[in-house]
Amino acid sequence: MLQENNGEAGLLHWLGGQIDPHSGVPIYLQVRQALTRAVQRGTLRPGDGLPTVRALASELRLAPSTITRAYAELQRGGLIESRAGAGTTVSPQAKQSLARAESQEGLLEELRDILHRLFASGMSPADVQANVAQVIQGLGREAR
Amino acid sequence: MLQENNGEAGLLHWLGGQIDPHSGVPIYLQVRQALTRAVQRGTLRPGDGLPTVRALASELRLAPSTITRAYAELQRGGLIESRAGAGTTVSPQAKQSLARAESQEGLLEELRDILHRLFASGMSPADVQANVAQVIQGLGREAR
């Protein structure tokens, strides 16, 4: 119990150092990214409990709803799981979710690179968007 | 102009054989692609005159607006030029325009491949479109 308390206290303290309210980056995003890094580094592992919304809010001197928003997005990304009454834990598939997010970030960089090259070659934004929309429409067809 | 009449009659006949109204491919696209192929093969060369919109429409038994659309897109792509009174001609930079179009087609294939991989990794179409829009906005900012 003491050990766990120490670990959680350490996490709270570390999180406090990750948040800069004047950086211009929305705070809920900073919280989300800090927790993502904690899972990446293994500080938080699948099954580990996260601080409660209120505990983290009071530690970081933020409104609870700001933490709630960060937690909600992490949940949507499959990194954590929240249940009323039971608290919030790192999800069993957190590693896979991270791997997916990282591969997506890599793909997004490739996407941006190609878009820049298309625009540089004179293609209009409208044409590019039309091509993207066409691929999306094709997906719908596959899914039927 | 008169000496081109024979060639033009041959072109009209050849174009007629390139259009299949039942193929499902939009007819303006077929016209555009057929004329592009004619330039690729050297049947049409920089400076050559194209049939007027009305002549081509009546020959292919299509609505003039269909031809207008095909010509407009080819003009936008830099393959042909229209000037009031002077008719439509293959533009002097047609070869470079073709090369650019081909490189664009290659880039578009890369684009489609990346999009498919992004969707396969679970990214939502709305998120992808948001990323594309973001790059476009960024371009606007650079241009300012």
Add this chain to the structure above:
Amino acid sequence: MLQENNGEAGLLHWLGGQIDPHSGVPIYLQVRQALTRAVQRGTLRPGDGLPTVRALASELRLAPSTITRAYAELQRGGLIESRAGAGTTVSPQAKQSLARAESQEGLLEELRDILHRLFASGMSPADVQANVAQVIQGLGREAR
């Protein structure tokens, strides 16, 4: 101008009838669903402007943040587009987004049916979830 005003006034009035704060369904969800229905029925069409967050909030006697949340989710689903200063409009690809959402709903029903049959045949929830996780892992591999 008057016609547009009428249309928007009509939409506001209709939306008011779609929200029941005592139904147990979160209000932001009710707003989201009502607007989705409006697009489904063609009351709202691509390019149409939606009421401003504040106008809709005051009409429905809700806090602005409740509307903001509904708009944010609709935006995430690709149905609408919001830009600070420019207001919120139905997105050009709204129809495709709807089609995708509908086909997803159909697939989710199939999914629930199969899950029930698997459980009825004696498979444990843990085994089912393991199978789902395995498919997801496979996706990551494809995306690389």
Add this chain to the structure above:
Amino acid sequence: MLQENNGEAGLLHWLGGQIDPHSGVPIYLQVRQALTRAVQRGTLRPGDGLPTVRALASELRLAPSTITRAYAELQRGGLIESRAGAGTTVSPQAKQSLARAESQEGLLEELRDILHRLFASGMSPADVQANVAQVIQGLGREAR
């Protein structure tokens, strides 16, 4: 029991040929599948005795825990029965258990198909897992 010894020796030898430690398939799974096939083909019939964990482990040169895990899963599937002192036998309902396992495999294929279609239509893995979890929770409620 003695009269089964010949048969059992044959079984042990046949099992040895079914296991390939370099195939990448977990060995406990290979053992489980090999024994399942033996029941499918009638080599093992309801009431027949299986080798003891230690006998099979030493014959196949595997760790006893590997065999234990294979036996445990077969038991969970209703294919075999273990009783302290009496050893392990093919259960009387083995045939029905097999039929159920086969129908489960069919359902799992349907499950995988639907999951792929959901991901292809842009649904995120986290959303899919949330839906699965929701069905499981619903089952719990029904059972109460």
Add this chain to the structure above:
DNA sequence: GTGGTCTAGACCACA
């Protein structure tokens, strides 16, 4: 006690 929803209103960047 826990997370989720909602309020009423402040403040910000963008236009």
Add this chain to the structure above:
DNA sequence: GTGGTCTAGACCACA
């Protein structure tokens, strides 16, 4: 003026 973020706190369902 517009949407996006954030606050401080109330209320709810679930456990």
